[in-house]
Amino acid sequence: MVDLSVIENPAVASVALDPVRSRLLAELRTPASAAALAGRVGLPRQRVNYHLRTLESHGLIRVDSSRRWGGLTERRLVATASSYVVSPGALGAAAADPERGIDRLSASYLVALAARIVREVGQLLRRAQELDKRLATLSIDSEVRFRSAEDRAAFARDLTAGVAALVARYHDESAPAGRRHRLMVGAYPTPEEPKGKVAT
16 A cells, blocks of 8 residues: 555546545555444445446455455455645646746645646656656655744745846756756745644
């Protein structure tokens, strides 16, 4: 089982987004039989079997093990990944694209950049998994609390200057064995925790 699978095929995305099948995928992070799942999700075994066949035919689950019970064979199934993300590429031409002339200072542009990251890194990750190789990436995730809008603007200027200086220092257009990497930096207000939820 891989940690994360990025779904690019629209038909597979449609199957995974069905509420019942999505629940079954979550339950199948650990192997289980149709009978066990039916008890957990409160659905008839026949209906659960129907959804499991659909998930299996689209490569979202696989057989983990099987055993004989009298004249019957019980199959234990497991998800092919711990979690899934639907790539914007599954939407085809309707997918968000930062090249479409969106205002670069807008929230829409940030979402389009994030969508491109999911699409591109998802494709690279799939190829790396097929070759049994690691994909070289860098992720930085942090929070900063600004005293004022003026401080936020000053931080943006300093960050822009710092990134530009680093890019100028390390970018080498003439390097014959060099490989391009895409760098994206974004910031947005941290969503508030739902009321009643204790932060961990």
